Amino acid sequence: MAVLNDEQAMLKDMAAEWVRDRMPVTALRALYDHGGGGRSDSLGHDPAAWAEMAEMGWSGILVPQEYGGSDFGYLGMGLVLEELGRNLAASPLLSSALVAATALRLGGTSDQKARWFPAIADGSAIGTLAMEETSHHALEKTALAATASAGGWVLSGTKRAVQDGMIADFAILSARTSGAPGEREGLTLFLIETGADGLTREAMDQIDARRPAIYTLSDAAVGADAVLGEVGKGADLLDAIVDRANVGLAAEMLGNAAQAFETTLDYLKTRVQFDAIIGSFQALQHRAAQMFGELQLTRSAVEMALTAIDEGDADIPALSSLAKATAGETLHLISSQMVQLHGGIGMTHEHDAGLYLKRARVAEQCFGSTAWHRERWARLRGY
Amino acid sequence: MTDAKAMEGQDFRQEVRAWLKANFPPSLTGISGLVFQSDVHAAAANSDFQLWRQRVQEKGWGVPTWPTRFGGADLGEAQVRVLADEMTAIGAFNPIRSFGTMMLGPTLLEFGNEAQKLEHLPPIAGHELRWCQGFSEPGAGSDLASLQTRAVDMGDHWLVNGQKIWTSGADQADWCFALVRTDTSRKQGGISFLLIDMKSPGVEARPIILISGSTHFCEVFFNDVKVPKDNLVGEVNQGWTIAKRLLQHERNSLSEVKAEITSLAPLAHRHVGTDALGRIDCPDLRARMVRNAMRHEAYMATVRRFGEEAKNGGSDSAVSTLKNLWSEIIQQRSELLVEILGGNGLGWAGSAYAADELEATRAWLHSKAFSIYGGSYEVQNNITAKRTLGLPG
Numbered sequence: 001m002a003v004l005n006d007e008q009a010m011l012k013d014m015a016a017e018w019v020r021d022r023m024p025v026t027a028l029r030a031l032y033d034h035g036g037g038g039r040s041d042s043l044g045h046d047p048a049a050w051a052e053m054a055e056m057g058w059s060g061i062l063v064p065q066e067y068g069g070s071d072f073g074y075l076g077m078g079l080v081l082e083e084l085g086r087n088l089a090a091s092p093l094l095s096s097a098l099v100a101a102t103a104l105r106l107g108g109t110s111d112q113k114a115r116w117f118p119a120i121a122d123g124s125a126i127g128t129l130a131m132e133e134t135s136h137h138a139l140e141k142t143a144l145a146a147t148a149s150a151g152g153w154v155l156s157g158t159k160r161a162v163q164d165g166m167i168a169d170f171a172i173l174s175a176r177t178s179g180a181p182g183e184r185e186g187l188t189l190f191l192i193e194t195g196a197d198g199l200t201r202e203a204m205d206q207i208d209a210r211r212p213a214i215y216t217l218s219d220a221a222v223g224a225d226a227v228l229g230e231v232g233k234g235a236d237l238l239d240a241i242v243d244r245a246n247v248g249l250a251a252e253m254l255g256n257a258a259q260a261f262e263t264t265l266d267y268l269k270t271r272v273q274f275d276a277i278i279g280s281f282q283a284l285q286h287r288a289a290q291m292f293g294e295l296q297l298t299r300s301a302v303e304m305a306l307t308a309i310d311e312g313d314a315d316i317p318a319l320s321s322l323a324k325a326t327a328g329e330t331l332h333l334i335s336s337q338m339v340q341l342h343g344g345i346g347m348t349h350e351h352d353a354g355l356y357l358k359r360a361r362v363a364e365q366c367f368g369s370t371a372w373h374r375e376r377w378a379r380l381r382g383y
Numbered sequence: 384m385t386d387a388k389a390m391e392g393q394d395f396r397q398e399v400r401a402w403l404k405a406n407f408p409p410s411l412t413g414i415s416g417l418v419f420q421s422d423v424h425a426a427a428a429n430s431d432f433q434l435w436r437q438r439v440q441e442k443g444w445g446v447p448t449w450p451t452r453f454g455g456a457d458l459g460e461a462q463v464r465v466l467a468d469e470m471t472a473i474g475a476f477n478p479i480r481s482f483g484t485m486m487l488g489p490t491l492l493e494f495g496n497e498a499q500k501l502e503h504l505p506p507i508a509g510h511e512l513r514w515c516q517g518f519s520e521p522g523a524g525s526d527l528a529s530l531q532t533r534a535v536d537m538g539d540h541w542l543v544n545g546q547k548i549w550t551s552g553a554d555q556a557d558w559c560f561a562l563v564r565t566d567t568s569r570k571q572g573g574i575s576f577l578l579i580d581m582k583s584p585g586v587e588a589r590p591i592i593l594i595s596g597s598t599h600f601c602e603v604f605f606n607d608v609k610v611p612k613d614n615l616v617g618e619v620n621q622g623w624t625i626a627k628r629l630l631q632h633e634r635n636s637l638s639e640v641k642a643e644i645t646s647l648a649p650l651a652h653r654h655v656g657t658d659a660l661g662r663i664d665c666p667d668l669r670a671r672m673v674r675n676a677m678r679h680e681a682y683m684a685t686v687r688r689f690g691e692e693a694k695n696g697g698s699d700s701a702v703s704t705l706k707n708l709w710s711e712i713i714q715q716r717s718e719l720l721v722e723i724l725g726g727n728g729l730g731w732a733g734s735a736y737a738a739d740e741l742e743a744t745r746a747w748l749h750s751k752a753f754s755i756y757g758g759s760y761e762v763q764n765n766i767t768a769k770r771t772l773g774l775p776g
Contacts, residue, residue, distance in 0.1 A: 002688065003695045265772060280776030285768035292767060293704045300684035326681050378673040383648045383663055 054123025085255025445479020
């Protein structure tokens with residue numbers, strides 16, 4: 001655990017207590033139907049719980065004080081996300097309070113900030129990022145077209161896996177204003193309200209019971225004031241947003257992995273076979289010891305990246321990829337071992353192991369897979 | 384912290400900084416103290432090192448926490464950290480550091496009697512006498528408590544017979560702190576902690592040639608060696624308790640090892656080549672190098688994090704976990720380095736290979752010891768499972 005100041009320690013304690021009392025894993029289970037898919041009427045989160053989170057100020061952690069937030073920093077946000085991750089709590093905190101807030105912090109115009117920051121901070125509006133178009137993260141492949149019109153821009157194309165896409169009020173959306181798919185040049189970021197004419201959304205029934213969406217835009221019109229950053233130069237801005245998104249997600253994954261490990265460890269200490277507690281078997285002890293070591297690496301990488309963002313470190317891109325790839329590898333290992341070490345009961349929908357496994361794979365893919373981040377880190381470090 | 388205390392800390396930092404500036408020989412900047420620690424001849428041949436050692440010794444800063452009457456400086460933990468920080472900042476090192484300062488000294492301070500402390504601590508603080516550790520035996524490696532070297536009470540002395548192995552630097556050591564069996568009816572409860580003069584008749588140290596060609600480790604034979612009764616530390620049969628404390632000191636010092644990250648990428652570019660995008664031209668090797676380097680970076684962050692947490696009173700240092708991560712990552716790195724060199728990484732000696740190639744090969748062979756010494760990889764996992772994770776058995 002990083003060395004925290006008093007306010008950070010208090011926030012962490014508060015988050016841990018609230019998650020324990022208010023968001024047990026059964027809260028996520030309520031989003032699933034009996035067969036294991038998401039309930040057809042599900043929003044992919046619990047609006048009442050989200051309102052409480054906003055009430056406690058978590059949605060304003062990254063919003064500047066002049067806009068009603070606390071500007072408490074990414075390490076603080078990471079602490080909350082880690083605690084939420086422990087019990088697989090589904091909420092739009094990452095999408096809205098971290099990702100959308102970050103987009104506004106890094107690229108928002110003063111009008112955009114004035115309009116959306118206060119609403120993010122008090123939880124009355126939910127923002128998200130609409131970026132992916134294919135099955136793998138690759139912003140240069142963006143094809144969704146933005147054509148200049150008299151009053152602004154007209155957008156046409158499709159976005160997939162828009163996190164919390166069904167409940168979002170607005171999205172930061174990447175589009176191609178010039179060039180061809182495959183090029184980094186020619187990308188532009190737009191802020192679009194999800195109720196805009198020409199934008200339709202379709203829910204994706206994802207294995208983790210969240211509700212990402214497919215956004216289809218057919219000649220959706222936005223004003224010239226919808227642009228974030230510079231026209232045609234959006235790739236760098238988008239990378240910077242995604243870097244921070246990944247570190248936040250990695251913090252949540254650290255919480256997933258830490259809890260999956262502790263639940264499994266408890267099982268090793270209680271399950272009896274061959275007249276012995278199975279945790280007394282050396283093969284299982286060494287597997288547990290190894291997982292504990294991986295968790296240490298992950299915590300260090302995540303906290304280093306969170307701190308680097310708060311300090312404005314020039315090395316954020318590599319540290320972000322290090323955090324996401326390390327968290328991805330560790331969570332992959334531990335979520336699989338959680339099923340394995342629980343044996344048959346771990347294969348049942350009734351047990352939590354499957355829920356951790358499903359969330360793990362979604363998180364591993366989101367904002368770039370482990371392999372994608374290793375490749376990126378390799379390029380940044382000159383391999 | 385009160386303002387007065389903070390002020391005191393600041394004053395001490397200024398004092399240390401000024402003293403280091405005036406006394407640390409610039410020619411030694413950035414050199415690892417380990418070079419001199421493991422090589423008596425290199426230490427004797429370097430006059431700046433001799434000077435540096437003498438100055439630190441006079442100040443008592445080689446063993447800063449020890450009482451002044453034993454050659455230390457009576458400093459508190461906070462001051463020791465300031466001293467270490469300031470030394471690191473200018474690329475200085477502790478020239479007194481040895482087996483004696485890191486392991487025997489703290490043990491004697493805790494378990495030794497006043498006469499033993501007065502006899503043995505000042506020469507350690509002054510770096511006048513070298514110590515070796517006589518623990519492992521041919522039949523007692525990971526299962527150390529099964530050791531068989533006997534010490535029989537002969538009334539006015541102990542009579543020692545047996546064999547030790549993997550004794551670092553025994554052929555250059557003046558004294559040995561050894562675990563000996565004083566009771567054959569109990570395992571852990573029949574072990575005592577004995578200080579043995581290596582010049583005693585019947586002691587013989589033979590260097591062992593390792594796969595890397597190193598002769599640093601020795602076998603030590605004890606044949607009817609007479610040891611004065613006063614050389615027993617603590618009580619008879621209390622040796623295992625003392626040894627466990629001492630091994631904690633050993634693990635702490637091992638986990639302090641700070642491996643600097645030097646990227647292997649430039650070397651791979653040279654030996655393996657690059658593709659059109661400037662990447663290492665072997666995707667499989669590149670992928671393994673990248674994974675290892677990322678783990679290395681996360682490991683270094685973990686060392687820093689544990690250090691910060693320890694300064695702030697964190698409790699769970701998980702030294703065994705850290706040691707296993709370190710040995711695994713560094714061993715893998717050594718394997719990769721040799722693989723990058725290809726056929727040039729497989730030479731033993733001679734002009735057919737460059738000096739750095741030969742060094743890499745020897746370092747790779749040496750690295751195999753990392754997961755064996757100081758408690759093997761498997762023993763460290765046992766410790767993590769039982770002590771840190773609370774698993775039974």
